[in-house]
Amino acid sequence: MSEDRGTETLREDPAEVAPNMNEDRTLRQNRFSVLISVLGIYFLAGILMIVGVMVSERFLSAANMLSVVGGVTILGLVAVGAAFVTYSGHFADLSIPTTMAFSGVMAVEALQFGIVAAIITGLLVGLVIGLINGFVIGKFRANPIVWTLAMAFVIRGLMRWIWSNRQIYPEVEGAATGAGQHFVNLYRYHLLGVIPMTVVVLAAFAIVLHFVMKQSSFGRQLQITGASFEAARLSGINVSRNVGLAFLICAMTAAVAGIFLTSLSRVGAYYMGEGYDFAAVTAVVIGGVTLAGGRGSIVGVIGGVLVIGLMRNVMTLMGIDTFAQTIVTGAVFILAVGIQSNSLRRLGRDDA
Amino acid sequence: MSADSSVQNDIGLALEMTNITKAFPGTIAVQDVTFRAYAGEVHAVIGENGAGKSTLMKILAGAFDDYEGQISINGRAVQLHSPAVAREYGIGMVYQELSLAGPLSIAENVLVGRLPGRKGLFVDRSALIERARSNLARVGLEIDPRIAVEEISQHEAQLVEIAKVLGRNPCILVLDEPTSALSKEEIDRLFDTISRLRKNGLAIIYISHHLPEIFRIADRVTVLRDGRRIDTCQTSQTTTEQLVKMMVGKAVEELFRQRDHEPGGEALRIEGFTRFGFFHDIDLHVRSGEILGLYGLSGAGRTELARSIMGIDPLDRGSLYFEGRAVVPRSMRQMVDEGLAYLTEDRKLSGLALRLSVRDNVVASTIPSLCRNGWYNGSAARRITQSLIERLHIYPPKDSVTVANLSGGNQQKTLLAKWLAVKPKILILDEPTRGVDINAKVLIHRTIEQMAQQGTAVVLVSSDLPEVCSLADRCAVIRMGHVIGEVSGSEITEERLLMLANGEGIEKEAGE
Amino acid sequence: GAREADTAVAEDNLERSLEVDISGLRSADGQTLLPELSSKEVPSRPDNPRSLPETDPMHWYDMEYLGWGVEEKINIPDSPADGAIGKRVIAIINGDHPYLTAYSTGMQKIADAYSMDLTVLSPNWDLAEQNQMLDEAINERPDMIILVPLDARVAIQQVRRVNRAGVPIILSNMLPEEEAMQYAIAWTGPDDWGQFREMARVWADELGRSGGVAYIRHAPGGSPYFARTYGPITELAEYAPDIETLDMQAPGFEAEATMQVVSDWLTRFGDRLTGIGLADDSAQAIGTIEALRRAGREDVLVIAAGNSKVGMDMVKDGDLLAITYQSAEADGAVALKTAVDWFNGLDVDPVLYIPKQVITQENVEDFMPAQW
Amino acid sequence: MRSQTDVVTFVNRYRILLLLALVFLFMALFAPRFLNMFNMTIIMKSASLNAMAAIGFTIVLICGHLDLSVSSTISLGAVLVIGFRPDLGWSGAIVAAVAAGGFVGLVNGLLVAKARIHSFIVTIGTLTIVQGIIYVYTGGAALNVTGALDFAVADFLEDPILLFFPPRVIITILVIVGFEVFFLRTKPGRNFYMVGGNRETAWLAGVKADAYVIWAFIISGCAAALSGALFAIGISSATTDLGVNSLMIIVAATIIGGASMNGGKGQVLYSGIAVLMLTVLFNGLNRFGVGSEFRILASGVILASVVLYEAYSNYKKERIRGQRPELLKELDPQQLKNVTSSLKTREL
Ligand SMILES: Nc1ncnc2c1ncn2[C@@H]1O[C@H](COP(=O)(O)OP(=O)(O)OP(=O)(O)O)[C@@H](O)[C@H]1O
């Protein structure tokens, strides 16, 4: 019988076995992976900037930079909200476009009661849709993609039925109160004459939502919910509430974006916002918010949005036609996400 | 006794594994193990949780392609780098954690990889059903093979798993804790099958925590501890005491606690607790500073009970008193706020968010209290985590490490840390040391005791007999969803508990 | 006996139909619903148009003068010549869009005037759906089918099918390929090429016949995708050869996307960019104007197609230099009126264009309020 | 002895068939000019496009992945078959088009199974890429063929030959049934389900999970391309965005047809029937002369109720999961009545 063997095993603490193993783990992770995991999408943004500078001397001009940002503010607004849905481990909200359109139309309808009423009404639409999505998905655990798709169908159908496929005009609806002009200007206000207000609003949303995600009680709990729904539930976290809130935030930002889009387009119509759902997912995911949930940040998402803007900008500057642009965009998307998730895996940060 | 004292003549040497080593990030699960099995023998492999039993056998089943050491089957050296290859060599293994495809029918799960064919390509439905039926019959499971696996209960699933492997007519059969979640009758039937197979000259490797089972069916037994083979001997020439000694090594002393304090007032009482079909009319109580053991064969319904107490699962009947005050468990959040904590039995699925850092996991249940008017206080979280890391010797001692990269033991410590962080009045632990290495185990035990010392009421759900016996002040035994006995103090012995758990000797029940 | 009675009824119906007076009808913008249709002189076809350079108007001959070349039509049923009143017509448009809503309104006005039974169906831009509707329409055997093709080339087979089934069909709004014309009684709609040529001249004059222009294109596929880009390009090539075409992009009908493309142009071409031509005067125009305003480049002259309310307002505000007047209601009305003429046994031209006008700040008031 | 003779399971099993019967009955009773041979042909024809494309989407879903690229693959098939017609002739063109679709699938499969990028991302990417390629190939305009022979072929495909089934429909049905049989009855077919049901199990049983995932995507690509191609031949032309509206319908139909986003569940036949059901619905609504908004609305309502129903039945299943019958037998009968129990779904 081997008593001594026994004691020897006891003396050898597995903690001592561990160090060398962990060291060669860290050795194995190459610098590139680390770089990616730290810089994330801003790595790609940097590359695009360099290309941009090489393509056009005017690239770095304030005007161009503003136009890059200005061209993706609405997308940005949608994305920072949609990020919460993905972050919570629920992929995407396909009802975003209809939410945008609906809030816009309702806002225009409400213009007769003044600009404030209009905006509130628009936001209320987001609130209601968000609550419905949140409740059904958070509480009943319905599949997010399919449910939001169903929502999209229903809302779009209703809108087109109610307004019988017509589009409505803020200037007309708001003529009485004169709110129409204000509404149209919502998108067009500039701070200090240069910085578009939309950009400021986006910045505000981004900052606030960033802290909500990283620093608020809700955000921290959402992270765990996203990373492992069951573990979160069995940690005493109110998972259905968190998931619900995530969809609510998404719908709310979509509503805001919808109001701005309507203000920009000077018409409220059911077809507003088409394509913003996938566009948002794209931005969110290349921004480093993994579909597995619980990882990523609003800072990253903003990066993703910027990259999309920069790509369009640089490619147009290079004179690449629309068709080639779509191809490049798709390829870059897959590549960017592929590299990111791959380096995460290398660093052992991800099982996905 | 020499390394392999029990070697018989080398004829019929079915399996020889020499100097096998397998490491996982953070742990060395199996270290330099040599193992032999002969045709026509039942060879038991025992050891503490986390000793490396499953890993060793998974290597044999070809589940890992990065093991070190040589394996030879029937004298031929082989490389078992994939399950397919292993099956070629007639190795069949019943895995500890079931591996069945929920949405598919029982029949297809039983015959996966070897569906009966008509004209080569096509599956022969009737043959499929018939074969499945006959395979299931061998383990005595009478059930329509067309039912989807996700519809059936765990013990049925367990039997399906066994039927699946037996159906492949392996010449080396590995059973990794096949009896967990099985009822007594089912176990008996299984053992008959096993002895029949042995007569047919199979080499059967049998992993179990239930020593009586070992003595009942095993010819030889190999003891693993902390990834190493301690010894192999004839069951006939050994005793429970010897085996236990080999299994736990020196740690035995450490396990015996010094009872130096008196339990305080009643902390938790449940009366007539019933969830139809899971557990019926459970009456229990635990006093602060007391450790109440909940023993039962796995599948007895302890986890269900615990979940209902915590408000995770619904409750059909019964009342719960928290410090004398009636409380209706509605949600886990509510019970946690009340001061209850529940360490779940499955750390990987329901315990930890593996992709997050140690810190994020440790504070998971504490977030609200870490927030000043809604905003999260990161430095406080870091402080708390650090202190717990030190207290539990979590390695590596960095709160930013991703939990997935920790060893099983350290993962389990992290899980425990999460619940220590909430400073609970009542701590329910479900299999707190499952699959953790010996040092972690000792440390966890010490911590549990400390908690008790400081007046926490502890409910210890465990299938690990030594653990229950050494830690519990009182121990209730649950069988088939009923409390069938309660023993306390010196009466708490492994034999007593096992007998109760297996439904024997209930007549001389020890209540209070 | 009975037959004479029938013919009697028919003749009576024909008389009443011919008497109906629709000159009083007006569209929402106060214009007469059915003005004198404008005609177009057709040059002779070059041997191989496609071989010519894209800047040569003749390169696009087959698209621009489509339908005129058709010598003999294929098994067109002869007109019953028993009057339009009470006839059943099914119109299948290509999708749901404010323009097409107005289009349907115009059509309905004619239908009411002749108390016809008109159904307008919309496949919502789905080709499979439109085919299904066509089959359904054939199945109902109406007196006439009016089709707004989703795509020029797909139209051939679509029209041929209806023709095979022996149901008379009139094409409208979207130009089909040449072959389609031989199966249809007629095509009616806007002269996209023509009106863009007219507008291009106005544009060129304002540009001082020099500078650089870029184009935001229509959605790929339909005839506007080419007409609204190469109409002006070819016209300018002759009328103002100094004007340089800088770039053309198709960001779709999306204000924000268009805005960014234009901004990018401004960065890329700077002052070389003096004019922008748009395929749509709402979303695209909004985006373009917004981009110009932000860059402080109000000097860039923008022209666009169509007369939506948004576009008209922008012409009024001087944001847009010019837009084409393309009366949606007239578009619909003409299609059905052509059917009426056919029912009434009159002979109809193979191609009928609704009048084209250029709307600028001067005359914009006459066209207010907009139809859509 | 336990068996599955039980109303609930029956309804769940044949849900889609019941739905179809219901919708059809309603339309037959109330929709004007609905119930006639010609209209049946119309329904069959317009169902074929998405029904065949749904095969691929379903099998990919069964393997636990998503293929959003079907819509542009449909367009690709259509555009290529017309584009290649002049050089390769119909048969050659079809082969080429389907091969191209298969290639798209292969790329998807490799990126998902080997590069281990999430299928949702991969296929959103290829969705746009393929669309772009189509635009570059066609220059944005639709393609068409106008030979008398081409028209003859088109007419042959589109006109009924037996009952109200035109060849294109018959081909679609054959392909669907073929795949249904393959997936339900053959060994490799079953392995697709096994891979989706539990990758681990499949792997332990020596089933090459990756290979099956890749094949699923290839099949998806081919099916989508083929359906697009046949449709294009039927109208002797192809638009660049033929498939755009298909994706959402296919997703909806597949889910209504009983496939699950978690994999392992679903049948290509049922997905096809779900498409048919939606088509009957749309056709009927057209007969009422209502606008396209009602088509969207109706499909939305159906999809929503199906999703809710599934969520609810899952919730109920979870409640009784792992119940021990031997324990339930303790309860007296009338007590058992108001218990959601697994006893009811089993006869002991
Ligand atoms: N996949 C894995 N990754 C990392 N560590 C692992 C893995 N599997 C097992 N381990 C570790 O290897 C050691 C041995 O695990 P193993 O499952 O073989 O123990 P065991 O003897 O089967 O325990 P039990 O009796 O609880 O089944 C444990 O420390 C465990 O945490």
Ligand SMILES: Nc1ncnc2c1ncn2[C@@H]1O[C@H](COP(=O)(O)OP(=O)(O)OP(=O)(O)O)[C@@H](O)[C@H]1O
């Ligand atoms: N004999 C059985 N018949 C039906 N279901 C069973 C049986 N044994 C266990 N189960 C189910 O398997 C699961 C495991 O049982 P549970 O975990 O509640 O008991 P336990 O004593 O905690 O077992 P463990 O020690 O594995 O945690 C439960 O869902 C239980 O309902």
Ligand SMILES: [Mg+2]
């Ligand atoms: Mg084990």
Ligand SMILES: [Mg+2]
């Ligand atoms: Mg348990």
